[in-house]
Structures are given as C-alpha cells and as structure tokens.
Amino acid sequence: MKKIFTSSLEIISRMIPLGLYPKILSRDVIDFFYHAVSDEPMPHVRHLYPVVPVDDFEAALIYLKENYTFINYERLHAHIFCGAPLPPKAVHLSFDDGYAECFSVVRPLLLRHQIPCTFFLTTSLIDNPILFYRNKQSLCIESLKKSTFNFQPLAFDDLPGNPALDRKESFISWLKDLRLPDESLIDQICEKLEVDGQAFLTENQPYLIRAQIRQMHAEGFTIGAHTITHRKLIDLTPTEIEAEIADSCRSVMNITGQNIVSFSFPHSAFGLDRSLLSAIRDRHPFIGLLFDTKGIRKDVDFIQNRIWAEKLPPTGWGLSKILLNAYQEAWVDEMMALGRKLRVK
Numbered sequence: 500m501k502k503i504f505t506s507s508l509e510i511i512s513r514m515i516p517l518g519l520y521p522k523i524l525s526r527d528v529i530d531f532f533y534h535a536v537s538d539e540p541m542p543h544v545r546h547l548y549p550v551v552p553v554d555d556f557e558a559a560l561i562y563l564k565e566n567y568t569f570i571n572y573e574r575l576h577a578h579i580f581c582g583a584p585l586p587p588k589a590v591h592l593s594f595d596d597g598y599a600e601c602f603s604v605v606r607p608l609l610l611r612h613q614i615p616c617t618f619f620l621t622t623s624l625i626d627n628p629i630l631f632y633r634n635k636q637s638l639c640i641e642s643l644k645k646s647t648f649n650f651q652p653l654a655f656d657d658l659p660g661n662p663a664l665d666r667k668e669s670f671i672s673w674l675k676d677l678r679l680p681d682e683s684l685i686d687q688i689c690e691k692l693e694v695d696g697q698a699f700l701t702e703n704q705p706y707l708i709r710a711q712i713r714q715m716h717a718e719g720f721t722i723g724a725h726t727i728t729h730r731k732l733i734d735l736t737p738t739e740i741e742a743e744i745a746d747s748c749r750s751v752m753n754i755t756g757q758n759i760v761s762f763s764f765p766h767s768a769f770g771l772d773r774s775l776l777s778a779i780r781d782r783h784p785f786i787g788l789l790f791d792t793k794g795i796r797k798d799v800d801f802i803q804n805r806i807w808a809e810k811l812p813p814t815g816w817g818l819s820k821i822l823l824n825a826y827q828e829a830w831v832d833e834m835m836a837l838g839r840k841l842r843v844k
C-alpha cells in the first residue's frame with residue numbers, strides 16, 4: 500500500500516512543471532554544490548564523482564546568474580539566524596573537499612563573473628601532507644580500468660576480508676565501498692596495482708595550501724570546514740563527531756581569522772542526532788550553519804540542504820533538470836510526511 504502511495508506521488512511529481520514548484524514548495528534560497536572542475540583528467544577524483552569540464556561549469560554559472568541572485572555565506576547566515584531579508588530567487592554556491600583546482604580553475608571563473616562561493620575543506624589534507632584514502636581508491640580504479648590491465652582475481656586472494664571476486668567490475672564496487680578504517684587494505688591494493696600514492700601526492704599537490712586559502716578568503720570567498728578526516732559521522736561516537744566538526748572549524752578559523760566557520764557533512768547527515776548537533780553548536784559558538792546534501796529538503800534551522808550539481812551534465816539545461824529532480828524529491832517527501840500526519844490523526 501505504502502509502495503503504491505509513493506509511486507503514485509512520484510508520478511504526480513513528474514507532472515508538475517518546474518515553474519510551478521517554487522509556488523507550492525517555497526524556499527528562501529537554493530544551494531548547489533560541486534567538488535571538482537577541470538579540463539584535466541583528475542584520475543584521483545574522476546571515479547568518485549564526475550569532474551565537471553570548465554565550459555560546462557561556466558555555462559552553469561551563467562544560467563544561475565541569469566535566473567537567480569547569488570548570495571554569499573554571510574547573507575545566508577544573517578538570514579537564517581537574524582531574519583535578514585534575502586533577494587528573491589537567492590542561490591548559494593559551494594565546493595566540498597578542497598582540491599587545488601578550487602584555486603587554479605574555479606576561483607578565476609568566479610572572480611570573472613563576480614560570484615560568491617563557500618569552499619568546505621577537509622582540514623587534514625590542507626598543505627598536502629597525506630593522500631586522501633578516497634583519492635587512492637580512484638587511482639586504483641583508474642589503474643584497473645586501463646584496457647591493458649589484465650585482471651587476475653587470484654592476485655587479490657590474500658587480502659584480509661578476501662574479496663573473492665572474479666570480475667573486475669565486482670572488485671571495483673567492493674573497493675569503492677572501503678572506508679577510512681580500511682586504509683591499510685587500500686594501501687595493499689595500491690601496492691599490488693603499483694599505484695604510488697606518495698609519488699602522486701608529491702608530483703601533483705592535489706589539495707589547497709594555506710597561502711591559497713588565505714588569498715581566497717582575502718578575495719571575499721568564504722572558507723568552511725568538512726571534517727578533519729572525511730569520515731562518515733554516523734559511524735563515529737558522539738565525542739568523535741564533536742571533534743571532527745569543532746576541530747576542523749577551529750583549524751579553518753586559525754587559517755582565515757573568520758569568527759564563524761560553516762561546516763558541510765561528508766557523505767550526508769543522515770541518521771545523525773539533531774539534538775547532539777545542536778549541543779555541539781552550543782558548546783562551540785564559532786560553528787556556523789551546517790550544510791547537508793539532501794537537495795531542497797527542509798531540516799532543522801541550523802542545517803541547510805544543498806543540491807549535488809554534478810549528478811547530470813551541468814549545462815544550463817542540466818542544472819534546471821537537477822533542480823526539478825530536487826523539487827520532485829522534496830515534494831514527494833513532504834506529501835509522505837503529510838500522509839503520515841493524517842493517518843496518526
């Protein structure tokens with residue numbers, strides 16, 4: 500019954516045109532976020548999420564500029580916490596993870612178009628001391644996907660948690676699911692595939708450095724935190740969650756001198772206790788808004804959701820399609836919540 504109700508709502512949601520949605524689901528601001536923009540292949544990233552070509556990103560910026568009004572983090576913060584008015588059709592842009600291309604590729608485009616942006620950084624990666632385990636995974640997948648690579652399942656037979664997978668595709672999806680606690684296993688796979696993470700790190704310096712972060716802040720961009728280690732917070736104890744949020748925000752504060760540092764959740768805030776997050780913010784008043792990845796869904800007042808802009812080709816058409824999907828998902832969710840409320844009564 501619930502399934503029929505949900506799929507009926509999904510069908511109805513697809514009949515509502517984009518132009519009508521803002522009238523039935525009013526939002527003061529829409530948020531979009533990206534990770535990487537470059538015309539270079541970025542093998543350490545491209546198997547995690549799409550790397551957006553420069554022209555496509557610029558087309559997306561122009562589309563947003565023509566149809567919305569960009570606001571910076573400060574205006575959003577003042578609106579949420581002090582009720583300051585926003586322009587109609589406000590949009591806020593952000594980037595996660597802190598790749599060097601945020602400085603070399605994204606920043607010049609944003610400056611040219613005078614568009615504000617917030618960059619959320621994984622603070623243990625600042626200045627390139629280590630290679631992020633997710634980037635190691637992507638480099639391994641790059642190596643596995645090379646047409647010349649002869650996949651021999653037996654070569655991986657001795658790995659702990661023996662994947663026992665006989666197809667390259669299954670091995671790749673198993674590898675993709677490994678997380679930070681499995682890093683020594685990822686390192687063993689790197690070794691077997693002759694992926695030299697240290698050499699990649701030294702040669703490519705893939706993350707932002709302090710001087711660039713300070714320059715971006717001086718140029719008017721907002722710098723936020725994205726945890727210290729990019730672990731999924733739901734897997735951690737409350738003390739560890741607090742340290743990941745507060746300590747990463749404090750690190751950014753020390754680099755930029757900002758009084759308030761906003762934060763974005765790696766992966767998502769799904770399942771995290773909102774009262775715990777509220778208590779963490781109370782204990783560390785320098786923590787600003789928290790940003791999640793659930794499109795335009797509403798959450799508690801201190802959590803702002805964002806639309807993942809890389810999901811489809813990020814051309815002008817692509818972004819409006821992504822926005823339409825976000826409205827559809829949020830509308831179905833709200834109708835489901837309404838249905839539950841009515842049933843309880």
Ligand SMILES: [Zn+2]
Pocket residue numbers: 595596725729764765766
């Ligand atoms: Zn991230």
